[in-house]
Amino acid sequence: MSTEEQNGVPLQRGSEFIADDVTSNKSNNTRRMLVKEYRKIGRGAFGTVVQAYLTQDKKNWLGPFAIKKVPAHTEYKSRELQILRIADHPNIVKLQYFFTHLSPQDNKVYQHLAMECLPETLQIEINRYVTNKLEMPLKHIRLYTYQIARGMLYLHGLGVCHRDIKPSNVLVDPETGVLKICDFGSAKKLEHNQPSISYICSRFYRAPELIIGCTQYTTQIDIWGLGCVMGEMLIGKAIFQGQEPLLQLREIAKLLGPPDKRFIFFSNPAYDGPLFSKPLFSGSSQQRFEKYFGHSGPDGIDLLMKILVYEPQQRLSPRRILAHQFFNELRNDDTFLPRGFTEPIKLPNLFDFNDFELQILGEFADKIKPTKVAE
């Protein structure tokens, strides 16, 4: 394959096709466009993600986009399109175009979701620190955790539960500090009193009620995932690594202590799996949290201990997370030092709440926003 440059866009010959019905998510207009695929950037359980560019006239190129291709017409995946079409938030990956296309390789129709492209996943960023035997700076952990919580404030405000929070479903730009939640392939608008499947979410990040088989769960399952992701940034590896689905609960019990019988019963009265009711450690769970996450300081430990709790209703809500003192450093100093840079730069705007967010935040908005010192 030869490579050429067009408008600074590196293009590979041979990986292009015409799509007849490319719809802009912004204007809703549909038109014919040439799609040039550049390189594969991700592979998931359901499809592939490629970096690609779009053009109408072969002169003006749009992109780069991350185009996610999934088999079309499955009810499961069309939810992803529906949710991405309405989501409009700085911490949620933005859908820009979408279209269907018949693949000449297997003669199947694929849905194509062209999203803004970010350079890394949080998983890659975490691994980079581990490989270099370094700890991720606390400021970065605050910045990323805050933005995941802000994305959740918005999503949960819409009633949408992501259901697959994990570091590889969180995109980051380490040079700007911007973070966006991606992969809405498992997301669902949860309706009150309507059951949903409990076999959802990647094992290490599954909330205890899901492990037990609860089908009436709430968006608080995502908050559990957020706690797992924050813990993973702190220690450089997944904090609960169960070797089998039910053993996942054992890993949780090693940190939190045994689950309460009431919690098990109200999650799933028919649960007949192991209870792990004997303490798996001596001392208090506070001591365990301090041992695992000591370098996050008392505020980090306090926050994690209020997120990683069995009872979903007891877990902090997104707005209480945003208001937590762990994030005071972001309110007091609006700069950070990106990895590999020697000069600090300004943090992305973390407090530009829109009317919808302000409505959900209520009186919390004033606690979350930095208080400006009068000049």
Ligand SMILES: Nc1ncnc2c1ncn2[C@@H]1O[C@H](COP(=O)(O)OP(=O)(O)OP(=O)(O)O)[C@@H](O)[C@H]1O
């Ligand atoms: N907007 C984007 N910008 C950059 N990379 C992306 C983007 N969207 C997805 N990716 C990359 O593609 C990978 C797979 O994307 P995604 O998680 O949406 O697909 P999936 O088929 O649902 O995957 P999985 O089965 O692992 O959950 C991501 O982990 C990431 O590496």
